[in-house]
Amino acid sequence: MSDVSTTHEHTRTSSPAGGSPEDLHPGQLEDIVQLICPDGARTASPGFDPWVADVTDEDLLGLYEDMIVVRRIDTEATALQRQGELALWAPLLGQEAAQIGSGRALRSDDFVFSSYREHGVAYTRGARFGDLLSFWRGTTASGWDPYSIGMATPAVIIGAQTLHATGYALGCKHDGVDSVAVAYFGDGATSQGDVNEAMVFAASFQAPVIFFCQNNQWAISEPVGLQAQRHISDRAPGFGIPSMRVDGNDVLAVLAATRIALDRARRGGGPTFIEAVTYRMGPHTTSDDPKRYRPTGELDEWAAKDPITRLGRLLEGRGVLTEDVATRVQQKADAVAYEMRAACVALERHPDPLTVFDQVYSGPHSGLERQKSQYAAYLASLDGAQS
Amino acid sequence: MTEMTLGAALNSGLRRALADDDKVVLLGEDIGKLGGVFRVTDKLQEEFGPRRVIDTPLAEAGIIGTAVGLAYRGYRPVCEIQFDGFIYPGFDQIVAQVAKLHYRTRGAVKMPITIRVPFGGGIGAVEHHSESPEAYFAHTAGLRVISCSNPQDAHSMIREAIACDDPVLFFEPKRRYWLKGEVSDDADGLPMGNARVLTEGSDVTLVAYGPLVPTALDAAAAAAEDGTSIEVIDLRSLSPIDFAPIEASVRKTGRLVITHEAAQSGGIGAELAAAITERCFFWLEAAPARVTGFDTPYPPAALEDAFLPDLDRLLDAVDRVMGRRNSLTGWKASA
Ligand SMILES: Cc1ncc(C[n+]2csc(CCOP(=O)(O)OP(=O)(O)O)c2C)c(N)n1
Ligand SMILES: [Mg+2]
Numbered sequence: 001m002s003d004v005s006t007t008h009e010h011t012r013t014s015s016p017a018g019g020s021p022e023d024l025h026p027g028q029l030e031d032i033v034q035l036i037c038p039d040g041a042r043t044a045s046p047g048f049d050p051w052v053a054d055v056t057d058e059d060l061l062g063l064y065e066d067m068i069v070v071r072r073i074d075t076e077a078t079a080l081q082r083q084g085e086l087a088l089w090a091p092l093l094g095q096e097a098a099q100i101g102s103g104r105a106l107r108s109d110d111f112v113f114s115s116y117r118e119h120g121v122a123y124t125r126g127a128r129f130g131d132l133l134s135f136w137r138g139t140t141a142s143g144w145d146p147y148s149i150g151m152a153t154p155a156v157i158i159g160a161q162t163l164h165a166t167g168y169a170l171g172c173k174h175d176g177v178d179s180v181a182v183a184y185f186g187d188g189a190t191s192q193g194d195v196n197e198a199m200v201f202a203a204s205f206q207a208p209v210i211f212f213c214q215n216n217q218w219a220i221s222e223p224v225g226l227q228a229q230r231h232i233s234d235r236a237p238g239f240g241i242p243s244m245r246v247d248g249n250d251v252l253a254v255l256a257a258t259r260i261a262l263d264r265a266r267r268g269g270g271p272t273f274i275e276a277v278t279y280r281m282g283p284h285t286t287s288d289d290p291k292r293y294r295p296t297g298e299l300d301e302w303a304a305k306d307p308i309t310r311l312g313r314l315l316e317g318r319g320v321l322t323e324d325v326a327t328r329v330q331q332k333a334d335a336v337a338y339e340m341r342a343a344c345v346a347l348e349r350h351p352d353p354l355t356v357f358d359q360v361y362s363g364p365h366s367g368l369e370r371q372k373s374q375y376a377a378y379l380a381s382l383d384g385a386q387s
Numbered sequence: 388m389t390e391m392t393l394g395a396a397l398n399s400g401l402r403r404a405l406a407d408d409d410k411v412v413l414l415g416e417d418i419g420k421l422g423g424v425f426r427v428t429d430k431l432q433e434e435f436g437p438r439r440v441i442d443t444p445l446a447e448a449g450i451i452g453t454a455v456g457l458a459y460r461g462y463r464p465v466c467e468i469q470f471d472g473f474i475y476p477g478f479d480q481i482v483a484q485v486a487k488l489h490y491r492t493r494g495a496v497k498m499p500i501t502i503r504v505p506f507g508g509g510i511g512a513v514e515h516h517s518e519s520p521e522a523y524f525a526h527t528a529g530l531r532v533i534s535c536s537n538p539q540d541a542h543s544m545i546r547e548a549i550a551c552d553d554p555v556l557f558f559e560p561k562r563r564y565w566l567k568g569e570v571s572d573d574a575d576g577l578p579m580g581n582a583r584v585l586t587e588g589s590d591v592t593l594v595a596y597g598p599l600v601p602t603a604l605d606a607a608a609a610a611a612e613d614g615t616s617i618e619v620i621d622l623r624s625l626s627p628i629d630f631a632p633i634e635a636s637v638r639k640t641g642r643l644v645i646t647h648e649a650a651q652s653g654g655i656g657a658e659l660a661a662a663i664t665e666r667c668f669f670w671l672e673a674a675p676a677r678v679t680g681f682d683t684p685y686p687p688a689a690l691e692d693a694f695l696p697d698l699d700r701l702l703d704a705v706d707r708v709m710g711r712r713n714s715l716t717g718w719k720a721s722a
Contacts, residue, residue: 087511087688138511138688156515157473158445191444193476219445221421227444293420353693356686367652371681374715375693378703381714 031231032277033257034247038305040313051256057320063104063251064315065329067096067308070120072333074282076340077119077133081286085344087138090117094249094281097307098214100124101254102276105262106182111168112151113161114184117214121184125149129336130343139347141359159185159192162211166202169209169265178266182210188219190235191227199273203240208265210258211236211273214248216280221293236273248276249307279305353379388571394564396538397427397503400545401465405435408463411549413440414450415467415503424469425505425564447477454500455484463499465549470561471506472515478523485554486529500554501545505561506534507598507648508695511688518685519649524556525626525658532626533579534558536600538568540583540623547579555579558625560598582629584636588618591705592636594645594659596622599696603646606701615705625655633659634666641672642708646696651679673708 033048074092081089092099099120106112106124114121122132122144131143135154142153155161165183172179189195190213202209215232217224228235236243242264246257254276261272279302283290315321357372391399404411413428419442422429432440443450447468454464468474474481481502488498508517525532531553535541541559548555577583585600586607595603600621607617618636622628637643643663645656660675678696686694706713 088513135513135687138513140689141514141684141687156513157476188445191446191449193446193448219416220424221417221419222442222445226442287424292422349689351689353690356681356683356690356693360683368682371651375681378700378714381703382699 032245032247033253034250035252035256036250036310036314038249038310040310040317042314045253045256048253048256048260051259052252055252055255057315057318060252060311060315061320061325063100063255064308064311064321065332066100066104066120066124067251067311068329069333069336070096070100070123071308072337073119073123073129073132073340076337077136078282078286080133080341080344081136085341086133086136086286088285088287089136090285091280091282092117092119094279094302094307095214095216096120097251097311098212098248098254098276098278101251102182102184102212102258102274105255105258106150107179108150109177109179110150110262111146111165111179111181112184113165113168113181114151114154115158115161115186115189116154116156117186118154118184122149122151125151127151128343129340130347133340133344134347137344137347137349139349139351159189159194159198161185162189162195162198163201165209165211166198166205166207166271169202169207169271170205172208173205178208180208180210180262180265182212184212184214186219187213187215187217187224187227187232188222189213190232196239199236199239199241199271202271206268206270208268209271210261210265211241211271212258213273213275214278215275216248216278218280218284218290218294220284220288221290231275233273233275241271241273243273243275245275245277248278249305249310251307251311278307388569390567391538391570392564393535393538393541393560393566393568394425394427396542396568396570397545397559398429398431399570400542401428401431401549402434404465404546404549405431405439407546408550409439410461411439411463411465412457413465413467414443414454415441416443416445416450416469418442418467423467425561427503427505427559427564428467447473447475448480451477451480451485451500451502455480455488455498458498458500459496463501463549465501465503468502468504470512470516471504471518471520474502474504474520477502481524481530481554481556482527486527489553490529497552498554499549499552501548501551501557502554503545503557503559505564506558507560507562508685508691509562509598511691513688514685517691519647519680521556521558521625521647522649522654525655526653530554530556530626531580531624532556532558533624534560534597535623536560536563536595536597536621537566538570540621542570543576544579544623551579558597560600562598563601566601577623580624580627580629582623582632583621584632585619585621586617588616588640590616590640591642591644591708592618592620592633592640593701593705594620594622594633594643596625596647596655598648599646602696602698603701606698606705609698609702610705615709617705622655622659628655628659628662630662630666633663637663637667638670641670643671643675644678644701644704644708645675646678646701646704648680648695650682651677652682654679673710676704676708678704 103121103124165181169181233245419432656677
């Protein structure tokens with residue numbers, strides 16, 4: 001199999017609207033991998049098709065169901081926030097294909113280091129719903145045990161996790177195992193020193209790590225053009241890291257690209273950078289108001305490239321997504337939402353105040369023990385005052 | 388005199404600073420069109436243009452480091468750090484560069500940089516959005532560290548910070564952004580480096596700053612109902628600390644309670660307790676008491692009421708220094 005994934009090596013076989021060379025940004029190749037067009041047509045890509053040749057219609061339907069389910073999770077969580085059950089939520093709306101296509105390519109012994117928007121990836125790793133929400137409900141410092149699902153808890157400090165992924169990957173390499181670490185981060189994150197340092201370290205150590213950048217066009221109110229004057233994927237080769245730019249709303253293209261990167265990493269070929277070009281269709285978080293900065297029309301433009309709609313069209317065309325099947329998928333999504341809501345409201349809102357001292361250290365700490373016993377005495381004195 | 392919120396007072400102070408001196412430039416994430424996540428820079432980019440109010444790429448080291456270069460070039464950068472917990476990527480630039488350049492260049496280079504930091508908890512936020520990192524900076528030579536607690540001070544202190552030739556860490560009490568108060572252009576003119584006595588009292592001196600000043604005032608009001616007279620002092624400047632009014636107060640009351648949201652160990656309260664004990668040892672009737680956040684990470688929202696000093700914890704400390712029954716020492720004045 002030819003190495004299709006070095007920058008600019010692959011050729012585009014489908015032509016996005018307005019993609020004639022004259023329309024392109026000067027000095028820049030319009031170079032994006034797409035296997036499913038927004039209208040649902042399957043386009044050929046000699047470089048990428050072999051990597052998804054084994055994907056059956058049944059598999060595609062599975063990916064479709066995954067995307068419907070995580071969009072439903074997202075809608076339900078947003079509703080839970082509006083109803084006061086969650087303090088905050090960072091919607092993934094629009095980024096389902098980027099997260100499902102990559103997440104489903106991983107093995108259980110791979111390890112994900114994500115930011116705060118990768119609920120879809122967490123779903124593919126098998127995160128329990130309560131664990132997905134407790135952080136956002138404000139009841140615990142984080143949800144799942146990272147080792148139980150092969151995924152670190154979300155990093156809120158922008159970009160920090162890319163270094164963690166690199167170190168984890170270095171450990172895998174030293175241990176002689178072929179597990180891969182995957183760092184998820186945004187377009188905004190690529191400006192942080194940590195992300196650039198991670199690429200230097202990963203290239204220097206030839207660490208089996210994938211840098212998976214979801215370029216959703218925005219970092220809160222800042223458009224990607226403020227962070228990058230060229231395609232983000234263009235940066236990696238300068239660090240000695242091969243990169244790919246894929247249509248992040250095309251689940252099959254994302255799957256193919258991730259498989260290529262995983263294969264390289266497992267075979268000792270080192271890091272790969274993937275820029276998944278997608279769009280944040282919702283607000284940055286439930287506290288944000290995109291009306292203050294999003295140009296009119298932009299949302300509609302991207303809605304026309306919706307990741308779920310296009311796979312739905314493909315599957316309908318193939319007779320796989322019948323009305324019955326669609327109903328079954330929707331029922332599954334609704335059941336998941338129901339289960340998630342129940343898990344959310346079951347989360348303890350008023351933990352014992354003394355648990356504020358728990359888990360700060362792995363063993364006793366004399367200073368903290370003293371504060372804890374003083375606080376316990378204080379709480380007891382309040383009880384005394386009440387009775 | 389106009390009534391406005393603390394956030395609006397900062398916005399108005401920044402607008403004045405931008406209008407008064409064309410070397411003043413604002414830098415930060417989402418401060419342009421969005422007006423900052425707390426809207427403190429609302430409309431300023433529209434008014435002064437994108438060269439004066441600059442949306443930066445997402446990198447705090449980048450924000451502070453480029454501010455250093457701008458300052459070298461004669462500008463007065465005002466950097467916004469979006470939330471307290473995001474200052475750490477810029478920490479190296481602040482501590483190793485901003486703080487030391489005047490010293491390193493033997494006074495040749497000035498660093499009139501203001502770093503605005505919304506800080507503190509109480510807003511039910513997720514991790515990294517509720518921290519109180521002020522002690523790190525008060526511990527660093529070369530930085531001035533101040534915090535406002537009301538709209539009037541917000542308005543005048545931000546302008547003074549920007550006009551100051553030294554770097555200033557300006558801590559904004561984020562849960563008080565919506566606190567309303569009168570603001571005038573010519574307030575009492577108390578310099579930003581000075582502490583302010585807010586209520587006169589004879590029994591206990593209670594020192595607070597930033598978000599806990601209103602809490603301290605509430606405690607003083609509650610204590611007054613029980614016949615205890617509390618002198619509340621708003622510290623305002625954490626480096627340098629204006630000790631004179633605190634010393635004078637403690638010589639009168641003989642008792643000191645200090646409160647902050649930041650962790651106790653190595654905090655501003657520790658510095659105050661030590662310094663006042665050194666200076667006023669013979670006037671003290673009781674050991675100074677600290678009411679602070681615990682030496683833990685800031686907890687998830689469901690536990691923040693346990694973490695944050697509140698009225699009852701302040702009154703418990705007042706009882707302690709008054710030698711009344713309290714949770715820590717029973718009937719004794721010291722542990
Ligand atoms: C070090 C740091 N600085 C600032 C922030 C505040 N912040 C949270 S998300 C965000 C934008 C991130 O944009 P991007 O990396 O594109 O990810 P997206 O939110 O689009 O998924 C910012 C500035 C932060 N969390 N951490
Ligand atoms: Mg983004």
